[in-house]
Amino acid sequence: MSMTATAGRAHADPHHIGVVVEHPGPASKRIVTAYGFWVFLLSDIVMFSCFFAAYAVLHGQTAGGPSGAEIFEQRNVAIETVCLLLSSFTCGMASIAADVRNRFWFYLGMAVTCVLGIIFLVIEFREFADLIARGYGPTRSAFLSSFFSLVGCHGLHVSAGVLWLLTMMAQVFAKGFRADVLRRMMCFALFWHALDIIWVGVFSVVYLLGSAV
Amino acid sequence: MLGKLDWSAIPFDQPIPLVAGAVVLVAILGVLIWVVVKGHLPYLWHEWITSVDHKRIGVMYILLASVMLLRGGSDAIMMRIQQAIAYQSQGYLPPEHYNQIFSAHGTIMIFFVAMPFVIGLMNLVVPLQLGVRDVAFPTLNSVGFWLTATGALLVNLSLVIGEFARTGWLAFPPLSGLSYSPGVGVDYYAWSLQISGVGTLVAGINLVTTVLKLRTKGMNYLRMPMFCWTTLASNLLIVAAFPILTATLAMLLLDRYLGFHFFTNEAGGNVMMFMNLIWAWGHPEVYILVLPAFGIFSEVVSTFSGKALFGYRSMVLATMAICVISFMVWLHHFFTMGAGPDVNAIFGIASMIIAIPTGVKIYNWLFTMYGGRIRFATPMLWSVGFMVTFIIGGLTGVLVAVPPADFMLHNSMFLVAHFHNVIIGGVLFGAFAGFEYWFPKAFGFRLDERWGKLAFWFTFLGFYVTFMPLYIAGMLGMTRRLQHYDVAAWRPWMIVAAFGMAVLTIGVICQIIQLVVSIRNREALRDRTGDPWDGRSLEWATSSPPPVFNFAFHPDVRGEDAYWDMKARAQQQSLGHEKPEYHDIEMPRNSPTGFICAFFATIMGFALIWHIWWMVILGGIGAFATFVVFAWRDHDEYVIPAEEVARIDRVNIEERRSLVSMAGAI
Numbered sequence: 108m109s110m111t112a113t114a115g116r117a118h119a120d121p122h123h124i125g126v127v128v129e130h131p132g133p134a135s136k137r138i139v140t141a142y143g144f145w146v147f148l149l150s151d152i153v154m155f156s157c158f159f160a161a162y163a164v165l166h167g168q169t170a171g172g173p174s175g176a177e178i179f180e181q182r183n184v185a186i187e188t189v190c191l192l193l194s195s196f197t198c199g200m201a202s203i204a205a206d207v208r209n210r211f212w213f214y215l216g217m218a219v220t221c222v223l224g225i226i227f228l229v230i231e232f233r234e235f236a237d238l239i240a241r242g243y244g245p246t247r248s249a250f251l252s253s254f255f256s257l258v259g260c261h262g263l264h265v266s267a268g269v270l271w272l273l274t275m276m277a278q279v280f281a282k283g284f285r286a287d288v289l290r291r292m293m294c295f296a297l298f299w300h301a302l303d304i305i306w307v308g309v310f311s312v313v314y315l316l317g318s319a320v
Numbered sequence: 321m322l323g324k325l326d327w328s329a330i331p332f333d334q335p336i337p338l339v340a341g342a343v344v345l346v347a348i349l350g351v352l353i354w355v356v357v358k359g360h361l362p363y364l365w366h367e368w369i370t371s372v373d374h375k376r377i378g379v380m381y382i383l384l385a386s387v388m389l390l391r392g393g394s395d396a397i398m399m400r401i402q403q404a405i406a407y408q409s410q411g412y413l414p415p416e417h418y419n420q421i422f423s424a425h426g427t428i429m430i431f432f433v434a435m436p437f438v439i440g441l442m443n444l445v446v447p448l449q450l451g452v453r454d455v456a457f458p459t460l461n462s463v464g465f466w467l468t469a470t471g472a473l474l475v476n477l478s479l480v481i482g483e484f485a486r487t488g489w490l491a492f493p494p495l496s497g498l499s500y501s502p503g504v505g506v507d508y509y510a511w512s513l514q515i516s517g518v519g520t521l522v523a524g525i526n527l528v529t530t531v532l533k534l535r536t537k538g539m540n541y542l543r544m545p546m547f548c549w550t551t552l553a554s555n556l557l558i559v560a561a562f563p564i565l566t567a568t569l570a571m572l573l574l575d576r577y578l579g580f581h582f583f584t585n586e587a588g589g590n591v592m593m594f595m596n597l598i599w600a601w602g603h604p605e606v607y608i609l610v611l612p613a614f615g616i617f618s619e620v621v622s623t624f625s626g627k628a629l630f631g632y633r634s635m636v637l638a639t640m641a642i643c644v645i646s647f648m649v650w651l652h653h654f655f656t657m658g659a660g661p662d663v664n665a666i667f668g669i670a671s672m673i674i675a676i677p678t679g680v681k682i683y684n685w686l687f688t689m690y691g692g693r694i695r696f697a698t699p700m701l702w703s704v705g706f707m708v709t710f711i712i713g714g715l716t717g718v719l720v721a722v723p724p725a726d727f728m729l730h731n732s733m734f735l736v737a738h739f740h741n742v743i744i745g746g747v748l749f750g751a752f753a754g755f756e757y758w759f760p761k762a763f764g765f766r767l768d769e770r771w772g773k774l775a776f777w778f779t780f781l782g783f784y785v786t787f788m789p790l791y792i793a794g795m796l797g798m799t800r801r802l803q804h805y806d807v808a809a810w811r812p813w814m815i816v817a818a819f820g821m822a823v824l825t826i827g828v829i830c831q832i833i834q835l836v837v838s839i840r841n842r843e844a845l846r847d848r849t850g851d852p853w854d855g856r857s858l859e860w861a862t863s864s865p866p867p868v869f870n871f872a873f874h875p876d877v878r879g880e881d882a883y884w885d886m887k888a889r890a891q892q893q894s895l896g897h898e899k900p901e902y903h904d905i906e907m908p909r910n911s912p913t914g915f916i917c918a919f920f921a922t923i924m925g926f927a928l929i930w931h932i933w934w935m936v937i938l939g940g941i942g943a944f945a946t947f948v949v950f951a952w953r954d955h956d957e958y959v960i961p962a963e964e965v966a967r968i969d970r971v972n973i974e975e976r977r978s979l980v981s982m983a984g985a986i
């Protein structure tokens with residue numbers, strides 16, 4: 108979107124400061140969609156920050172139960188992180204493929220993203236199941252409540268992302284790279300990358316700092 | 321099979337809610353039958369329920385708010401009567417019923433009256449003021465509205481099936497935790513707010529994007545009408561604050577449903593964290609409500625003074641300052657909970673700082689009126705009434721923002737008086753002013769002035785008679801939420817307040833009569849010009865009610881007060897309208913997505929409240945399926961051909977031409 112400076116009109120605006128920058132009118136649909144979705148993502152990040160805050164407040168409240176250092180397994184978390192970061196890369200590849208209308212690379216990129224996402228979810232699920240089996244479920248202490256909620260909330264987002272991803276593949280299959288499908292793809296990519304950013308937060312605040320204590 | 325739901329959920333032993341519920345049920349059934357028998361159902365379905373037109377959605381929001389105002393108002397009447405007679409007696413309401421009433425009253429008034437009212441007005445007006453055809457995401461807009469309606473429906477359902485929370489409108493734990501509130505009351509509260517909160521967030525995203533990305537040509541930021549600015553500020557606050565509410569309620573629900581320990585007394589839970597989180601949302605929330613009202617007053621005051629808004633830029637600055645500062649004062653709601661003097665002092669000072677931009681606004685309104693040609697039409701009356709009332713509310717706000725004073729006044733009737741002072745005198749007066757001001761735009765005829773003025777005076781006086789005594793009772797030590805009391809000194813004030821409530825009620829009745837009378841006389845009150853108040857911003861440039869596409873052309877804005885400018889230019893150029901060239905217009909198609917989503921959300925919410933798990937899953941699948949089906953649609957727009965646009969627009973142009981030439985003749 109370009110702003111055009113029309114100095115000739117300067118006097119139409121009584122408050123003009125040097126050059127008047129005229130607003131060119133409504134933005135294109137693509138920009139509006141992406142912008143709105145971006146605003147949504149910001150609000151989602153605000154929600155996450157509440158769970159982060161709760162974790163920060165409660166992480167010491169173990170009520171005689173285990174602390175973070177006792178239950179976190181660095182190896183699992185490392186694999187999870189690699190999966191998610193890689194999946195962001197493949198998701199980017201799929202977006203580029205969509206932009207140049209290349210079906211093969213689009214499907215491949217999305218499929219790999221999907222597999223990586225599912226591996227991430229399986230590892231997380233096993234971690235949770237294992238903790239619960241050992242009696243360290245979210246009801247054990249406030250620390251564990253906040254841990255399960257924060258990490259689980261991210262996991263729920265990833266699950267929703269996988270569902271969305273599959274829907275996107277089906278849409279491209281059924282409708283091709285139509286303008287509205289492409290706009291949706293753009294939103295999906297934004298969503299998936301945002302999950303990555305949040306995971307970096309989870310990884311650092313929960314697992315790295317948590318293990319150090 | 322039905323979870324916790326059985327016959328004991330229906331309070332057969334309590335006549336009041338049952339009778340009230342029965343009356344409402346009969347009324348709803350009656351309306352439904354009337355609609356079906358008269359054959360209005362297809363019209364309602366195609367023109368309203370599935371409509372994605374921002375104007376229609378705005379009207380439906382306001383309708384919802386008005387209905388809920390009556391519900392919340394009857395709660396208020398019951399409470400005032402109870403406190404007037406409950407001196408050394410039990411009164412007529414059993415305590416747990418009284419507790420439900422004040423919780424429902426606060427919840428309803430904030431979430432289902434004030435919020436939908438201001439969101440409705442913003443929806444209705446902002447795209448028109450920006451000179452555009454629609455909001456950024458029309459279908460999502462409809463989803464947002466219907467989710468709000470779902471929340472309202474669930475709250476009302478609690479009247480006859482089960483119970484409502486007895487915890488106050490913010491459901492503080494540990495009282496709202498499972499051990500102290502084992503019933504479904506808090507679940508009703510939390511799920512209805514959770515669902516309607518999603519609707520509000522959607523509306524917020526929509527309006528932020530609309531204001532930032534969809535303005536018409538030449539509508540620079542510093543040419544936007546004030547109402548658009550306050551809409552922007554208010555919706556930025558929604559986007560930033562409502563996720564906090566969502567997260568907080570999610571934590572409370574996890575505590576209640578799955579035995580988590582966020583806010584419990586055991587296993588390390590932290591109740592203070594709830595206070596911090598809920599008020600980090602709650603304080604911005606009061607500004608989410610009042611900022612749009614400030615915008616309405618700015619529009620009304622400048623229109624009815626026949627002058628441009630004084631200090632437009634300082635007004636913008638003040639709005640954005642309030643937007644930012646309102647996030648930094650939340651702790652003043654729990655000064656008394658032991659955060660220590662340093663923290664209290666910082667938050668006390670931060671709170672008082674908000675009074676500065678608010679004061680700037682008040683002075684700007686006064687200076688706008690100064691030297692203007694003022695017309696005291698009904699919207700202007702509400703605005704002037706607001707200025708007087710809100711100053712009192714703001715001053716008492718600054719008073720309770722002084723920590724030592726707050727130790728005396730916290731949770732007293734003084735506080736009740738303060739926030740009613742700002743919310744009724746600020747938000748509600750603003751909503752009424754906006755309602756009177758934009759009604760002709762929405763429906764094409766004015767409201768009856770005589771009944772409007774009566775409504776104003778009764779409401780205004782009733783407000784003072786009801787709430788000034790509460791300040792005094794608070795200073796005499798009366799705490800809030802008392803079911804009954806033994807202190808003789810409080811009693812006279814409670815009786816005066818109950819009397820004031822009666823006066824207020826007359827005001828509301830006048831407003832209903834006004835509506836009925838105006839609809840009856842609509843031919844006499846018809847406004848063909850589309851510009852009944854000699855307005856200054858673009859919503860008055862189109863016909864009333866506006867066509868679906870709002871404007872045949874995107875208006876080209878050259879300065880502040882866009883429409884005023886156009887009128888002035890048209891007069892100078894002796895109405896030099898060349899034959900305009902019309903183009904096809906694409907508009908979004910109607911869609912039942914919003915309604916169907918809300919249908920499943922209602923099922924899911926109800927099932928969650930009563931622990932009917934299979935139904936929860938069914939509702940979830942239904943909602944997801946709706947979205948996929950919606951995403952699968954092939955045609956989401958239809959085309960209005962250029963000839964049709966021309967035909968509709970020509971009428972408007974003719975009317976306007978005669979208007980301008982008449983004004984020129986005078």
Ligand code: HEM
Pocket residue numbers: 606607609610652653654671672674675678713714715717718719720721722726729730731735738739742743746747
């Ligand atoms: C100069 C501006 C204001 C200041 C300094 C201020 C200050 C305060 C303070 C300190 C409290 C807490 C008192 C206590 O709990 O003991 C309070 C409560 C409240 N205020 Fe204000 N206020 C201002 C404006 C407003 C406005 C504009 C609104 C609404 C539109 C509002 C709505 C409320 C509500 C609803 C409560 C009570 C919440 C509850 O405890 O249930 N205030 N205010």
Ligand SMILES: [Cu+2]
Pocket residue numbers: 602603606649650652653
């Ligand atoms: Cu506050």
